[in-house]
Amino acid sequence: MSRGRVETARFGTVLAALLSALAGAVVLSTATGPVSIPFGGFVDAFLRGGDGTPARILLSLRLPRALLGVLVGGALASSGVAFQALLRNPLADPYILGVSGGAAVGALTVALFLSADASPVLPLCAFLGAAAAALSVFLLARRRSGVSPERLILMGVVVGAFLNAVIMLMVTLSPPGKIPGALYWLMGDLSLGTPRRVAVLLPYVTAGSAVLFLLSRGLDLLLLGDSEAFQAGLSVERVKTATYLTASLLAGSVVAVSGLIGFVGLIVPHGARALVGSGHRRLLPAAFLLGAAFLVVSDLIARTASPSGELPVGAVTALAGAPFFLYLLRRNGGRS
Amino acid sequence: MNPALTARKVEFRYGDRDILRGVDIDLFPGEVTVLLGPNGSGKSTLIKILSGVLSPRAGDVLLCGRPPRSFPRREMARLLSAVGQDPPVDFPMTVEAYVALGRFPHQGFFGGTTSEDREQVARALDLTELAALRGRALSEISAGERQRATVARAIAQGATVMLLDEPTAFLDIRHRVAFYEVVTRLAETCGVAALVASHDLSLCAEYGERIVLLSDGAVAAQGRPERVLTPENVRAAYGVEVACDRNPATGAIRVTPLRARPPGVET
Numbered sequence: 001m002s003r004g005r006v007e008t009a010r011f012g013t014v015l016a017a018l019l020s021a022l023a024g025a026v027v028l029s030t031a032t033g034p035v036s037i038p039f040g041g042f043v044d045a046f047l048r049g050g051d052g053t054p055a056r057i058l059l060s061l062r063l064p065r066a067l068l069g070v071l072v073g074g075a076l077a078s079s080g081v082a083f084q085a086l087l088r089n090p091l092a093d094p095y096i097l098g099v100s101g102g103a104a105v106g107a108l109t110v111a112l113f114l115s116a117d118a119s120p121v122l123p124l125c126a127f128l129g130a131a132a133a134a135l136s137v138f139l140l141a142r143r144r145s146g147v148s149p150e151r152l153i154l155m156g157v158v159v160g161a162f163l164n165a166v167i168m169l170m171v172t173l174s175p176p177g178k179i180p181g182a183l184y185w186l187m188g189d190l191s192l193g194t195p196r197r198v199a200v201l202l203p204y205v206t207a208g209s210a211v212l213f214l215l216s217r218g219l220d221l222l223l224l225g226d227s228e229a230f231q232a233g234l235s236v237e238r239v240k241t242a243t244y245l246t247a248s249l250l251a252g253s254v255v256a257v258s259g260l261i262g263f264v265g266l267i268v269p270h271g272a273r274a275l276v277g278s279g280h281r282r283l284l285p286a287a288f289l290l291g292a293a294f295l296v297v298s299d300l301i302a303r304t305a306s307p308s309g310e311l312p313v314g315a316v317t318a319l320a321g322a323p324f325f326l327y328l329l330r331r332n333g334g335r336s
Numbered sequence: 337m338n339p340a341l342t343a344r345k346v347e348f349r350y351g352d353r354d355i356l357r358g359v360d361i362d363l364f365p366g367e368v369t370v371l372l373g374p375n376g377s378g379k380s381t382l383i384k385i386l387s388g389v390l391s392p393r394a395g396d397v398l399l400c401g402r403p404p405r406s407f408p409r410r411e412m413a414r415l416l417s418a419v420g421q422d423p424p425v426d427f428p429m430t431v432e433a434y435v436a437l438g439r440f441p442h443q444g445f446f447g448g449t450t451s452e453d454r455e456q457v458a459r460a461l462d463l464t465e466l467a468a469l470r471g472r473a474l475s476e477i478s479a480g481e482r483q484r485a486t487v488a489r490a491i492a493q494g495a496t497v498m499l500l501d502e503p504t505a506f507l508d509i510r511h512r513v514a515f516y517e518v519v520t521r522l523a524e525t526c527g528v529a530a531l532v533a534s535h536d537l538s539l540c541a542e543y544g545e546r547i548v549l550l551s552d553g554a555v556a557a558q559g560r561p562e563r564v565l566t567p568e569n570v571r572a573a574y575g576v577e578v579a580c581d582r583n584p585a586t587g588a589i590r591v592t593p594l595r596a597r598p599p600g601v602e603t
Contacts, residue, residue, distance in 0.1 A: 214445060214446065215445065216445075217440060217443070217444075217445050218445060220429075220437060221437055221440055223424075223427060223428070223429075224424065224427075224437065225424070227384065227389045227420060228419070228420055228424075230387075230388070230389055230409070231387050231388075231389065231413065231416075231417065231418040231419070231420075232413055232417075232437060232438065232440050232441070232489075232493065233409050233410040233412065233413025233414070233440050233441035233493075234409060234440065235409045273428065277428075277429065277430075277433075278428035278429050279429065279433060
């Protein structure tokens, strides 16, 4: 019993540390940029509601961008946790399953050919694309004996490659003026962080993360495998369907706003597991916070590292993520 | 007494291969039934059908008088627990957290962990002698210890019907005996109806009140150990010559393989 209390206390400490790290990252990211803002600017913006230039930079550019990083990073990490539990595979994430590719096709259809504006239907279309890709991967992988995680990954890779080709075709055939923006967006980009986009994304991310959290005990049981989870009392098909749809919604809505940001959904769950273990009630909140902090810091690096302009944040997450992932794999002896 | 679980004329096939052809079985409260049969005789398939994982092609399964699939999932899991043959090697949790998953039918998605849950988990860990390993990761313990953890999870589930698929396959003799002691005690004190698939012919004769011998998807014999464990029945099912006598120390049936070439092995 005391062990349980010790673990709970430790979890509380980890969560508090992650929250402080995230808050620190947001503050640092908001304070850093090409225009240096004196302390008075912060006071003016946040306490007095002023509308001088520093206040406008803070409130309509930097803060929304940092908050977008929080939402996107948290959502990608949560979605990765869900897919890894669903497929019982540590390599699963929205990318490998073709879900992000589907979301990108859905979002590009709206952005390139229908309306350029960040309308609220953009996340919805991205979600439809994500769900369609997820569903086709699922149906392709299904056999009479059921769906094996290995086949799902295989089909996800195939469908993902196909969707990438579709994306390239769409970009090439789009109106010339829109090509550079689309390419930049595809590489993963938080520079579109406006208060409006944050507001569009917020309900999707909140609802999706909340549903996953409510499913967390079911996700624990899914790790047992289908038969054993069923025998332990889980409505396996229902929980899997709900998880699949929710994780696709999270990934899809995020792709719609920020493009294809890789590696967050893959590595952050592993990092969070090393901190709080694999029980999803602890893993999901920890992964959300860690993913959020990771992406805010990555975006800060992307904005400031190169004097000649911004790097796509997706490149930064991959540059930082790949070595970290290898480190994790080696430290766990290839087990996780 | 009414059986807790009944199967009548259960048939099953994978593709065009008959796995079960008309199996009848009854499990009674307070009784340990041992399911014997050679590899591939359909034991695991039968357990999957009895626990509702697979639906039979024909025949009926009744749990407390109702088809298993007609229960809400968690209600059924409070009545029946089952563990499969393969303990999870790579399960990313501690022994204690793994065993605690057995409490899901009592908690649901949103319920917290009650003191009852903690007591049942602690009891299951004690009964399987895993208390000292509770904080270890499942991937860090031996195959036999993992197998005891799966049994502990089934015990923690607290169901009245327990279906255990070869739960002693990886266990040393001490823990084999301990397993049968525990399952017998659960039957006697809690009225559990247990079905244990096994290859331990002599040991199960010590503990099994009833033995069901499955051969090629059908029940070849069932009843008291002395009725089922005869040289003729064992030869017909396993193709092995054995001597069956009484263990002088316990009086239970003892099955000893005779050194002879099994049929089909030429010199």
